[in-house]
Amino acid sequence: MIRAAILAFDECYASSVGGFADLLQVANAHLRRQQGTAAAQFAWRFVSPSGEAVVASNGLQLQTHRLDPRECYDLVFVPSLHYGGRRRFDRVLARQADACAWLVAQWHAGAWIAANCTGTFILAQTGLLDGRTATTTWWLERQFRARYPRVDLQLRPVITEAERLICAGASASYLLQAIRVIERFVGPAIASQAAKSMLIDVSQTSQIPYLPLLAERTHADSLVQRAQHWLQHNMARELRISELAAALAVSDRTLIRRFRAALEQTPLAYLQDLRLEAARALLETGDQRVDAIAAQVGYRDTSSFARLFRQRIGMSPGAYRGRFQINPAP
Structure with a gap:
């Protein structure tokens, strides 16, 4: 026994x-x-x-x-x-x-x-x-x-x-x-x-x-909050840190420093996570082609997107859709 x-x-x-x-x-x-x-x-x-x-x-x-x-x-x-x-x-x-x-x-x-x-x-x-x-x-x-x-x-x-x-x-x-x-x-x-x-x-x-890529970290930095909202509304575009800093009327260095203090990552790293989370949601709920999803979240090169997705999520976009898609088509 x-x-x-x-x-x-x-x-x-x-x-x-x-x-x-x-x-x-x-x-x-x-x-x-x-x-x-x-x-x-x-x-x-x-x-x-x-x-x-x-x-x-x-x-x-x-x-x-x-x-x-x-x-x-x-x-x-x-x-x-x-x-x-x-x-x-x-x-x-x-x-x-x-x-x-x-x-x-x-x-x-x-x-x-x-x-x-x-x-x-x-x-x-x-x-x-x-x-x-x-x-x-x-x-x-x-x-x-x-x-x-x-x-x-x-x-x-x-x-x-x-x-x-x-x-x-x-x-x-x-x-x-x-x-x-x-x-x-x-x-x-x-x-x-x-x-x-x-x-x-x-x-x-x-x-x-x-695992969610965007950790739920609360902070009171209004500058970083504005930066997050700006990135959420512009993530499909090709972006540079200088463009975001200019939109917020601060220097690149100040923006990066404040972002690290509030979220423990850089603005570009946050943007990458934002894009990948959006891609996951699209894979789970829709039937768009992977290249269309990549473009919709800001990646023009589908192979680079797929490589990054596998690196961060642990499986390919297609495999992720196969496992997590809600109500897949028969």
Whole structure:
């Protein structure tokens, strides 16, 4: 029997908690079919520091068993938790001291630990990720790096694995994470069958196509705000930094300095991201040719546009459309 503990706590996502167990259940069905009832199967228990019922973020009440320091597991899953704002999130994390100590003890006893999405913050608080590779949900990157500077945070991969510590990106990636765990414990054949049964696309290995190029950074620099609006309205034209500076009645140097201070990038880098985001939207919602889209967002050379798109987004414009197009034509 492969003993698994699924950690539950108030504000966790019920889909993450229950969905991970569902995948283990599917794996068990394939194990029995392929290897008979004597095959080593997953057995799981929902646990919490108090052993009392916890309330998931959607209001669902989950019954749990109390953490027992004498009980050792082969696998521990830390689900994602709802982010209800920074202060609320900080309070939730502050309540996890007992869970963190238990996770450290389980890992030292030989358990694998899988943390999903915001659950990686809890795993990082244990110190186990210090000096090791990890990933998390892309939109909390800055918070994660500020809190845990010793963790080697990588946002390109959907899944990272380092010394029995498996981290995953945004919440729905628990599906891919569960498949990885199944593979590690019972082999690739059962993992592949479980993935196919649940229609899980295991080719999704990178978060890059999902990451926004234009980060939501708030600032109060009115000059930069005017520059952003000007670029948004003129992005299809061939532009030089001097033209933008002249339109705003400032020097090139002042514009670049203010832009870097407010957005941590140059105006031309911002323009490039602006164009690529516009191209992504057109690929997702329309059926224009790639060369027409390139021209519409300011690129006269289609091959240069395609090369830049692949470099920044991680796939060609055609492949991006094939994966993300909304209501594609039959």
